Amino acid sequence: MSNSQTLKSSTKTSAKSTPKKTGAPAGKVLKQPATGPVAPKNPGHDHPFPRTEFLTTVARLRDTPGDAVAEVAFVGRSNAGKSSAINTLAGKTRLAYVSKTPGRTQHLNYFSVAPDRYFVDLPGYGFAKVPEDVRKQWDTLLGPYLQTREQLKGLVVIMDSRRPLTDMDWQMLEWFAPTGRPVHVLLSKADKLSRQEQTTMLRAVKADLADLGCPVSVQLFSSLKRTGVAEAASVLKHWLGLCDNVVESTSSDDAGSAPDATVAAIDVGRNDDE
Ligand code: GDP
Numbered sequence: 001m002s003n004s005q006t007l008k009s010s011t012k013t014s015a016k017s018t019p020k021k022t023g024a025p026a027g028k029v030l031k032q033p034a035t036g037p038v039a040p041k042n043p044g045h046d047h048p049f050p051r052t053e054f055l056t057t058v059a060r061l062r063d064t065p066g067d068a069v070a071e072v073a074f075v076g077r078s079n080a081g082k083s084s085a086i087n088t089l090a091g092k093t094r095l096a097y098v099s100k101t102p103g104r105t106q107h108l109n110y111f112s113v114a115p116d117r118y119f120v121d122l123p124g125y126g127f128a129k130v131p132e133d134v135r136k137q138w139d140t141l142l143g144p145y146l147q148t149r150e151q152l153k154g155l156v157v158i159m160d161s162r163r164p165l166t167d168m169d170w171q172m173l174e175w176f177a178p179t180g181r182p183v184h185v186l187l188s189k190a191d192k193l194s195r196q197e198q199t200t201m202l203r204a205v206k207a208d209l210a211d212l213g214c215p216v217s218v219q220l221f222s223s224l225k226r227t228g229v230a231e232a233a234s235v236l237k238h239w240l241g242l243c244d245n246v247v248e249s250t251s252s253d254d255a256g257s258a259p260d261a262t263v264a265a266i267d268v269g270r271n272d273d274e
Contacts (some may be wrong), residue, residue, distance in 0.1 A: 007033055024180065047091025048233030054098050055110040061144050065110060068151040070240045071118035076158030077166055078124035081188035084223035085158055086119060088113065089233060096121055106137045117240045120145075120152075125168050135225060153239040154182040161187035161198070161220060162206050173212060177185075182215035185233045188225065190220040 086096035221228035
């Protein structure tokens, strides 16, 4: 499959796809920031990375922050819910939309979460309209970053829980796995699935990724319901060296069970179904 192709998402429940061994995921072109965020109605929520601030946009590998001790990268198909997930972890409604502003969509967007610790928002893939530019960017920036950045402690891959493991997700995962660094999959928008569907999908994705060849964990996540946040935070803090404990997965039951008092830190419901 060509890197430049716009891929149709898999709709298989088992999520089992034929692995694609060649090529790298394409990036997306400009997407305007979402408008009209819904202000959190309960600002007292615990957000695991409350000090998160946008730091810088990096277009060349040599411009990555030199003081970084540890960083975690976020990647996913466009519209998978990556920005919303970062915003939810930080408890800030607009934070990661900065990555969608002109001049930043194809670069590495750095967010400082703690001293010398960073989230790195990578370009979304799947809707490339200028494939040559995307390929160039991959070869000169994203590929080398993911393969050589020593401070990169793990990769968070965000997938819409209704259609995970698209061909481009497989490309990304199989390209990254040989680095030996861990992958944590967020099955986003879990609120869109019934409890039964959540359980089935979580199991299916875990099974499909069991032989990936690098450490991999999978969980359900909903920015709307703010479920799966503690589990994700536990993994990320561990990777970043911010704490030592990793919470065992409870995803099979927690993603649809947020108390009513929990509210979205995002503006959901727009452009959700591509
Ligand atoms: P990105 O392109 O991967 O950064 O995706 P966004 O974070 O911009 O989200 C894409 C769309 O999905 C937006 O319309 C969001 O409101 C919606 N969305 C994101 N997270 C959730 C979620 O947890 N639940 C629901 N129902 N919608 C979500």
